[in-house]
Amino acid sequence: MKHTCNVCQKCAEWDSGWEWYGSISIQEDGLPVLKTCSEKCRSRVDDPKRWLLLLWGKVGAKPSKKILKNFRRLPEEAKAVS
Ligand SMILES: [Zn+2]
Numbered sequence: 001m002k003h004t005c006n007v008c009q010k011c012a013e014w015d016s017g018w019e020w021y022g023s024i025s026i027q028e029d030g031l032p033v034l035k036t037c038s039e040k041c042r043s044r045v046d047d048p049k050r051w052l053l054l055l056w057g058k059v060g061a062k063p064s065k066k067i068l069k070n071f072r073r074l075p076e077e078a079k080a081v082s
Helices: 024-028 039-044 048-058 065-070
Strands: 002-004 011-013 019-022 034-036 072-074
Touching (some): 019 048, 034 048, 048 065
Antiparallel strands (some): 002 011, 019 072
């Protein structure tokens, strides 16, 4: 499965340089997670919460406040639908 970096829009297979910001509950609610392909892209994500809200705003999602408290940065492959 190919993933798209939300910072530089690169589309590629997941590998060791990739990380995502999110949580299992974010994925269970069907909301997109924030995917990043490299340290360079992560250095541009100054505030992951803001980036996630922007991303969800684009798809018209209305996340609960609780969800935003539990997200974290994860190195393993994102299993999100989008
Ligand atoms: Zn990138």
